[in-house]
Amino acid sequence: MENVEVFASPGKGRGLKATKEVWAGDVLFAEPYFAAVVFDSLAANVCHCCFRRQPKLQRCGQCRFAQYCDRTCQRAAWEEHKQECAAIKSYGQVPNENIRLAARIMWRLDKEGGVISDLQLTTLEELEDHISDLPEDDLKDLKVDIHNFLDFWPRTSKQHTVERISHIFGVINCNGFMVSDQKGLQAVGVGLFPNLCLVNHDCWPNCTVILNNGNHSAVNTLYHTQMRIELRALGKISEGEELTVAYVDYLNTSEDRKRMLKQQYFFDCTCEHCTNKINDDLKLDGALVDDVKVPDEKVKEVTEYSIEMLKKMEKARTDANYNEVVKICRECVEKQENVLADTHIYQLKMWSTLSEVLSYLQFFEEAAFYARKMVEGYMKLYHPNNAQLGMATMRAGVTHWQAGHIEVGHGMICKAYAILLVTHGPTHPITKDLEAMRIQTEMELRMFKQNEYVYHSMREAALKNQPMKMMAEPMEEGIKSLFRKK
Numbered sequence: 001m002e003n004v005e006v007f008a009s010p011g012k013g014r015g016l017k018a019t020k021e022v023w024a025g026d027v028l029f030a031e032p033y034f035a036a037v038v039f040d041s042l043a044a045n046v047c048h049c050c051f052r053r054q055p056k057l058q059r060c061g062q063c064r065f066a067q068y069c070d071r072t073c074q075r076a077a078w079e080e081h082k083q084e085c086a087a088i089k090s091y092g093q094v095p096n097e098n099i100r101l102a103a104r105i106m107w108r109l110d111k112e113g114g115v116i117s118d119l120q121l122t123t124l125e126e127l128e129d130h131i132s133d134l135p136e137d138d139l140k141d142l143k144v145d146i147h148n149f150l151d152f153w154p155r156t157s158k159q160h161t162v163e164r165i166s167h168i169f170g171v172i173n174c175n176g177f178m179v180s181d182q183k184g185l186q187a188v189g190v191g192l193f194p195n196l197c198l199v200n201h202d203c204w205p206n207c208t209v210i211l212n213n214g215n216h217s218a219v220n221t222l223y224h225t226q227m228r229i230e231l232r233a234l235g236k237i238s239e240g241e242e243l244t245v246a247y248v249d250y251l252n253t254s255e256d257r258k259r260m261l262k263q264q265y266f267f268d269c270t271c272e273h274c275t276n277k278i279n280d281d282l283k284l285d286g287a288l289v290d291d292v293k294v295p296d297e298k299v300k301e302v303t304e305y306s307i308e309m310l311k312k313m314e315k316a317r318t319d320a321n322y323n324e325v326v327k328i329c330r331e332c333v334e335k336q337e338n339v340l341a342d343t344h345i346y347q348l349k350m351w352s353t354l355s356e357v358l359s360y361l362q363f364f365e366e367a368a369f370y371a372r373k374m375v376e377g378y379m380k381l382y383h384p385n386n387a388q389l390g391m392a393t394m395r396a397g398v399t400h401w402q403a404g405h406i407e408v409g410h411g412m413i414c415k416a417y418a419i420l421l422v423t424h425g426p427t428h429p430i431t432k433d434l435e436a437m438r439i440q441t442e443m444e445l446r447m448f449k450q451n452e453y454v455y456h457s458m459r460e461a462a463l464k465n466q467p468m469k470m471m472a473e474p475m476e477e478g479i480k481s482l483f484r485k486k
């Protein structure tokens with residue numbers, strides 16, 4: 001590894017540090033997965049080789065479980081699938097994603113050993129499993145998984161001790177990385193990336209991690225090996241500085257982040273932002289009305305009301321009842337207005353959902369109004385190169401374009417493009433989409449300035465053809481947690 005090395009990070013165990021100075025957008029390392037599987041719930045919708053969502057997939061004729069884009073993907077995945085395929089056939093059913101991932105890891109360990117390339121900085125044995133930290137219920141689940149794993153694991157494969165198997169399950173539990181689809185919009189599977197496990201958390205990190213599914217091209221039969229994660233610098237990092245990523249979304253108060261980190265990753269965050277509760281005030285602030293702060297009592301009342309409404313809204317959203325989502329959000333934002341600050345996280349959450357769903361339902365004008373408020377709030381809270389900020393700005397830009405606000409729309413798309421060049425890199429499919437949008441909106445903006453009438457009739461036609469497909473159905477929930485939440 002050229003840019004990074006393992007070191008003992010004070011109070012955090014092992015960590016990674018930079019061995020030379022890097023700048024925003026520099027890739028510190030790229031890493032293919034050790035093993036990865038598609039989620040149980042999406043097993044029929046996502047290619048088990050390249051993890052792309054596809055409307056039409058071809059099923060493996062042997063196990064009738066694995067699905068692939070085409071013969072090329074199927075052939076490329078066979079080496080990883082063949083033992084799983086035989087095991088599923090003889091077991092007579094498909095075990096859950098945890099067990100499938102553990103089995104793939106074990107088969108690979110048996111075949112190639114714990115370190116599969118010079119670039120791998122740690123063995124799997126050395127990774128933390130945190131089994132002794134697991135609460136009672138999780139331990140029970142772990143025992144069930146191990147029991148089923150032993151039933152599933154073929155007698156012809158190498159046999160392992162229960163201790164070793166439970167270590168692998170423990171590693172998956174705290175380090176299973178969410179694998180997203182090609183656009184990075186939805187989590188579709190879980191994988192293990194050993195080097196990434198060495199990167200410690202900071203709520204205000206100096207790096208971001210992004211999955212790049214690689215280029216899907218039939219001529220290149222090796223593309224499946226191109227799927228990788230990249231650790232990218234968010235700004236200047238000096239030689240010797242520890243590299244960090246955020247395991248949880250920054251748009252939570254320090255108290256909530258600390259609780260989430262403790263619960264899922266078993267450590268107490270002592271980062272600067274948690275220690276000094278930086279931005280907590282903004283995230284829970286009351287509004288200023290005519291330069292007078294809304295009384296705390298009122299802010300507290302509306303905050304509690306918002307929590308209830310958020311729960312209701314999430315449920316309606318899971319049920320894909322979008323008219324109900326809009327109804328709940330509208331009711332809530334009305335109560336929040338002039339009580340909560342424009343950086344209050346529960347208000348931001350409502351604006352974000354409302355703009356997304358309204359845009360889906362084609363109420364573009366109102367969607368753009370809330371999208372703009374959302375982006376302005378995000379800009380006051382997030383690191384300027386935060387990937388969530390980039391994605392939200394992109395969404396807001398598209399919404400403004402849809403509403404015919406070409407000038408603001410183009411500005412936002414340019415801004416999003418600048419952020420994604422750093423967080424995703426120029427070759428990521430979503431950055432390429434943004435680049436195409438940037439060029440298109442630039443052309444439209446020029447046209448708009450020359451002749452508004454021609455512009456509007458052209459836009460109508462463009463909306464009908466829907467060239468910007470990324471605003472398809474609202475996703476359940478963006479990917480905000482780095483590793484898989486249970």
Ligand SMILES: [Zn+2]
Nearest residue numbers: 047050069073
């Ligand atoms: Zn594929």
Ligand SMILES: [Zn+2]
Nearest residue numbers: 060062063085
């Ligand atoms: Zn099969």
Ligand SMILES: [Zn+2]
Nearest residue numbers: 203269271274
């Ligand atoms: Zn923290």
